[in-house]
Structures are given as structure tokens and as C-alpha cells.
Amino acid sequence: MSVPVAPGRLPVLGHTVSMLRRRHLFTALLRNHGDIVRIDLGTMRTYFVTDPRLVHDLLVTKGSSFRKGALFDRFQPVFGNGLATSNGEFHQRQRRMVRPAFHRNRISHYTATMARAAADWTADWRPGQVRVVEEDAQALAVTIVGQALFSTELGERAIDEVRRSLFIVLKQGMVRALSPSFVQKLPLPGNRAFDEAIARMRAIVLEVVRGWREDGVDRGDLLSVLLTARDPDTGAGMSDEQVHDEVMTLLVGGVETTALALAWTFHELARHPEVERRVHAEVDEVLGGRAPTFADLGNLVYLRQVVNEVLRRYPVWFLMRRTLAPVELGDAALPEGAEVIFSPHALHHDPASFSDPHRFDPDRWSPERTALIPKGAYVPFGAGARQCVGNLFAQTEIAIAVATVAARWRLVPVPGKPVRVKFTSAAYPTGMLMTAVPRN
Template sequence: MAQAEQPGSVVPAPVAPGRLPLLGHAVQLWRRPIAFLESLREHGEVVRLDIGTWPVHVLTSPEHVHDVLVQQAQRFGRGRVFERLRPMFGNGIVTTDGDFHRKQRRMMQPAFHRGHITEYAEVMGRQATAMSSSWTSGREVSMVTETRRYALSSVAEMIFSGDLSRPAVEEVHRSLPIVLEGMLIRAVMPKSLDRLPIPLNRRFDAAATRLRAIIDQVIATYGSDGEERHDLLSLLLSSVDAETGAGMPPEQVRDEVIAIMFAGTETSATTLAWTFHELGRHPEVQERLQAEVDEVVGEGPVRAEDLARLTYAHDVFQEALRLHSPLLFTRRALAPLTLGGFAIPAGAELAYSPYALHRDPELFPDPTVFDPDRWRRGAGERSRDHRYVPFGAGQHKCIGDTFAVAEILTALATVSSRWHLTPAPGVTVREVPAGIPQPSELPMIPIARPSSGRHWRNPVPRRSSARRSPTGSPRPSATPGSWRRPPNSSPRRPATRRTPAPGCACRPNSSSGTPSASTRRTPRPGPGCSPSSRSGSSAGAWPSGTSWACAPGTPPCAANRWAPPWSTRSRRSTEA
């Protein structure tokens, strides 16, 4: 537990190995920040590292983290990372401390009451349905792009409503991604670099100015037109402090709106993208999730009352968030104290990494294994509250955690009811350091589930010679390169396209076997491919006028064994 410092009874915290003169540990943090933060647990429960000449004490014990966030929270301030966010967030709840923070939290809390979450869930459901409906079975989509668009659209519609706010929504879509990128970089950059006229700073400053101006404009109009609204902005404008009876000034409302947009977009979108990634890597988990969604939600849209019954979906979400948690949070000691027997001077920065904590094998056995069932096995362990802190804890815990959970579960259930997600072939997804580590790229292929009534194709060859239909009766297994027809649909002519040989670039991307105009390209034949006339059963016509066919008896292309035949994706080289 943190205690007032007692001279002679404590020692300085051990220094992480690899410190360089003047640079400290900056080089290691720059080259491999995630691995470096994870390695600190091997050197103690409190470890000092230097970022240049800036000393930081990193906490690797969940007990010490709980002590700082909850037990002795009054001894600590926000810290440097949050101060660096102040130029964008102003005096929002994200950056403030003390009495002002507590007052703001009291005034904002009603906006995140369970009753309002139910209203927000309707918006989330509409946006999730719009995202899901925009996909085409077998056509690759970028989950990073899709989840960010979903989260941004959901948050924007919940904050603003009506035609009056349409320019604000458009500006949010335009400027917020630029602001998010710039804030993450500025949080760790020296403050002296903020004013350099480099492209990054110019884009950030321009986007931030536009965003703040349009929100100020909407707030001014909300207060003058007398129209009754039921969005989140109206709730903030009408909020009153129960102790003082004072309302929130317009500038403060703007700062809080920006904070909500940031938290409700970046965190939710990234976590949802990683969840889809893990489902694609673990089809058995995806099938269990789909079964639960079919039972709880049925054929209709996801409702607010469904979320509490999606227990396995919640376990899947928690496990994905455990594996892909925020990278670093900071606090600042307001007075000299001891922590774990180590001296912490006044003004010292303390940091903890939820990412590293959640991958500690002492806290989570087999920490790199995606195992949603671990949350049911450990449901009765009270100590888990200390070990699992993706939303923080104590007085600074994320005020919108329930909001974020509803946003993610709604999208997860909506997509699972309609699609089976498979990873795009030949892609290695890497973690890119950020506030929450981002996927380097995340292309996935949605395959329409049979119950949706859409034509679909199983991209993975089956081992058995017979399978069970949805009604339970045996039916022949689909072979690679053939079509399957869902129940109650009209008969379709058998496919006339053969599976290409290795390296054959002539792949159909539609049921007719003819490339679409937007994706046509001159083929580069590989082994087993030979020119053929259009009348050949395995030929595909291309813009050059040349048709290509795969020679009979050649082995199937490795990429085509896993990708639907209408995918236009060429084989990617695997990253090192």
C-alpha cells in the first residue's frame, strides 16, 4: 500500500536494463514498445525507466495498480499523458482532477444511465445493421475501416440529432480521424514539438479547429431554437449540479462532447475489430456465438434487452479486450510516498500497462490463448477486479464503460446473426502500438450464413464425405470450386469454373465467372494455365481478349482452397 515516505526505510526502485546516456530507454520503447513493457514484470513490481531525462515508475503488480487507482487515489493526479491531451480535450472529464472532476462526473452520469443506454442501443442497432447490410458475401472488407465507420456513425447520431446537426456529423466524419491520430502521437511527443510547422501538426491543428468550431455552432443553435431533442448533447446542456444548482457552460459541454467522441469511437472500434479477428481465427468460438445469437436474438434486430442474455458474447468480448487492452496509463504522485517498499518522490510519474497486466501468466494462465471460457471458470474470484482493468478503476474509471459494452455487443450480435467471418488468405495481422494497439491491417471475408437465405459458399474443404443440412438430413459435401444452395431457394446452374492451378491469376469474382468492371486486370498465368477459347468450361474472359483455363489434372491453387472464388484478392506475401 502507498504510504507517506519514511526516510531510511525505503530504497529507490530498480532501473530497467538497457538505459542509454541521455536517451534512457527511449530507443527500446520506440523499437518494440509492447514487448518492452511486457518484459518489465521480470524486474520487479515497481520498475523505473527513463524516457530521455523523464523518469517513469512502471507498476507491474495488480495490487499496486489498485492501490494507486482506488485505495490511495487522492495521493495521485492525472499525469503527463493526460496533460498532453488537454489542448484538444480542454477541461473535459478525461483531463481534470479533484473537485472539478467530481462535479463534472456527477453532472454527466445521468446521460449514461441505464435508461438512456436503452435508447442508444436503438441507434447502435441501426448503424450495425447498416454496416452488416453493406457487405457482399465473399467480398473482402477491411474490418478496421468498417468498425471505425460504425462506431463513429453511432456516436455522432447519439450526440447530435435532426437536420440541424447534419453539418456537425459530416465534420466529425471528416476531422475526428485526423484528431485521433494526432492526439496519440502528441501524447508521447515533447511539448516543444507541437508548434513546429510540420504536416502532422498542421493537419491536427486544422482538424481540431474545425471540429471545435462546428460543435460550438451546434451548441449555440441548440440553446436558441427551442426545439425539444432527446440526444446526448441535449442531456449535457440541461444537466444541473445537484449540490450547486449550476449548469454546464457551453465551452465545457464542447470539451465533454469531444471526449465522448474520442472514447466512444477509437476504443470501441479497435476492440470490435480485434474481436472479429479472434472469431475468424477460432471458428469453434464463432459457431458457439452464432448459436447463442440465434437463440437470444432470433431473426429480428438486436434489442437492448437482449444484451444481458448474450452471456457468451460478453465472454468473447472480454477475452478479446483482455488480449488487446490499452497500452499505457499514467498518474503523478502529489507528495513523497512509498509503494511496495520503494521511494516515490513528489511529482514522479507512475504508469501501468493494462496490456501487460492482462498478459501476465501469473494472473491469467496461458495468457496468449484466446479462451472466452476462462471468464466463467473464474467468475467467483474477487481478486479478478484487481487484475482486469481495461476501463481503469476508482474515481477515474471510464464513465461510458456500459455504453462501450453495449456498442460492441450490439455490433457483434448483429454481424454474427448474418455472417460467418473468415480471415483473408496470405495476411499476417500485426499489432501496431497506439493507445490501444491497432491491427496493421485486418481484411476479412464475410460469408452469408445459410439461415440468412443468401447464396453462400464454404471456403474451407470438408474432410467428411457427407454433411448434415440445417434440417438434419445428410447431404453430399461440397467440393472446392462448387456452389451450395441454401434451403428454399431456386435451383442454380452448376458452376462452370474450375479451381485454378498454383499461380493462376484468372479467378472469377462473380457467380457467372466473369470479372466485374471495377476489378478486371490482365491475368498473369502460372503453371497449369493455358490460353483457351471462351467456350471452354473453365475459361474466364478478360479485358485483353485472352481467355485462360487451368489444365486438367493440375492441383488446386492454395489460395483458392481458402478464398471464395469471386474474391478479387491476389495472394499476399506473408509478412515476417
């Protein structure tokens, strides 16, 4: 493919439907055309950043010169004005108010919820039983995040509604985000399902919020933190509407990442017996048969390396930013309002940053090898001022859940039933059938 050079020395690529269908290959190959490649997506001109150090500049060094991009504008009906979509001073204010919910002391408290939910998940397993692991992982992730958010009886109803509606929102929300704006107005089944799911979740979340306002009791859950938070400058709290938006952000952001990571972790452990053996040996030595705690994570060193490697192998496809003013990024002068794209998936599979990048290798996260990874090459939760506020919660949840299961069970793939993968915002496994085998 010939690539003409645009003014400012940026290579320019058009796009075709066939290219976007092969999007992971397409984004991975962009690095061959330069550190920043201009791509015209229909009438929208975008700049795709392929160099990890420039991604670090985009997210961290010059992060204040950017806001969320066009992709996040499309998610406004889902997140409202939550942390994922808000910008500027309002975003900074909200982040200050939400951050205490994810302090290490709070996460240590939630660890018991994580371990208990994982133990309950496996309580009714039977030797030889075939599990649909991606469905189990989704249910477990919803339970953990839901119980951390809502601790009341009404909260249990909210969790049930999240189980019913959230994955409709995730699936159809990404379809909407990647489709022309007129598509969401068509009377399509997917549009109706999305609108109904959003309406149901909105109603139950606001009902829980109003119920909390009436009781006014701090129950130690995430919702209590949001409702008691105060702006340190003004002393003002959040409105019910804003609490709803932040709850939706935490649900959508917290469930998808951890559900996918859990499913792929058990898949990779089954594919790599030596990795699985090392995880089991470490879990046995550290836990000795008891439930894991937050303090144990410091000793579950190899397990955390496995989690890092899963997050490297199975991240989101791409993210976007928009320039607030003219910005110099590397050798490129980007105009105000420019849409900038980077792909965590492409960055995480760049052979210049990760040797043999398609090989599952937890040892690449040993301290001596981690030190060699360039800044911006590993961004499963973003970076800088807009890094996912719940990143430590998610990493803790994955490790605690895997440790709890691995202490008692192995999951073995069903012969002749290969896992199918559907790429939307990330790699979704379908038909991940695995047999539950007791370790003892």
C-alpha cells in the same frame, strides 16, 4: 541487463529508442524487476507499477492521492478540460453532471441506435464482397457515438466532420503526446493536419451546441443531457466551452476503444471457428432473427465473454497518474509530484493473473474463473473514481453490434493477406481484409 537498486529499493532502468520501439515487450518484462520499477525517461523520473494489487491501490484504494499524469497534460489541446484531463473538485463536479447520460435506462434507449447502425452497416454487403474491416469498424463506431450524441440535422453535419477528422486527431495526438514538446511547434505535415482537424471539429461542435441553445428542446440524445445537466450543489449548468470539451472527450474516448474492439472481435472469431460457432448458436437462440435489445445482453452470456476477452487482449498500452502528496505504494515511498505509470496491456498479459495469456480464451471469463482474477489485473476502462464514465455504453455497443452482424454474416480472412499491426496508444490493425459470407 543489470538493474541497479535505487534508494527506497526500487530498481532503476534507463530507456533507449530501441527499447521504446519494442515497448510492449519492454513493459511486459518490467515485472521481472519488481512490483515498482523506476524508469528515467530523459529528464523525467517515473515509477512503473507492475503488480495488479498495487495498481488497484493506485486507482481505487488510494486513488484520491493521485491526479492525471504527464501524458494527459499533452492531450489538453484535444480534450480541453473534459473528464479525461480535468482534476480535483472540478473533475468530481463534471463527473456528477455527465454520469446521468450513461445511466442504464439511457443506454437501453441508445441500444436501438446501436442495432440500427450495425444493420445499416451491413445492408449493402454482398456475398463474396471483401471488406476492409478496420475502416468499417471505425465508420460504425463514429456513427453510433455520433448519433447518440447528436440527433438534429445539424448533428448529421457534425458526424460527417467527425468521420473526416477524428482519426487524424487520434493518430497525431498520440504522436504529440510521446514526442518532445518542441516537436508540436515544427511546421510538419502531421502537425498541420492535427491543428486543422481540431479546428474543424471545434467549430462544428460549438455550432451544434449553440443551435441547441436556441431551440432548447431535449431530444433525448447525449448532448441534451450535457446541456440540461445542473450541478446539484449550485444549480449551475455547463458553459458552451465546457460542453465542447466533454463532447470531444466522449468522441475521442468512445470511438477509439469500440472501433478497435469491433475489428479485433471479428478477427478473433474468424481465427477460432469453435468460438464463432458458439457465438452464432447463442445469437440464434436468444434473438431468433430479431434485432437485439439491452434486455437481451443478460442472455448473451458467451458473447459478453468474447467481448471481455477482446478487451483483455487489445487494451491501451499505458496510462499515467501523478501524486498529489507523498504516498506509500507497497514498499515504496513516492514523493509529491511523482509520475506513475501502469500498463493495461502488460497487466492483461501477466501469466500470474491469466494462464496462457496470449491465447484467446473467452471461457476464462466464466464466473468461476473470473473470481480468481486479482484486483487490478483487468482494467480496460481504468477503475475507481476515474474509471471511464462510458464503459457500460462501450461494452453494450460492442456486444450489440457483433450480435447484429453475427446473426446474418460471417467475416472470413482473405488468404495470403495477413493483418499488419501498428502500435500507437493501442494495437491498430491495418489491412484487415475479410470476405462477407452470408450465414444462410
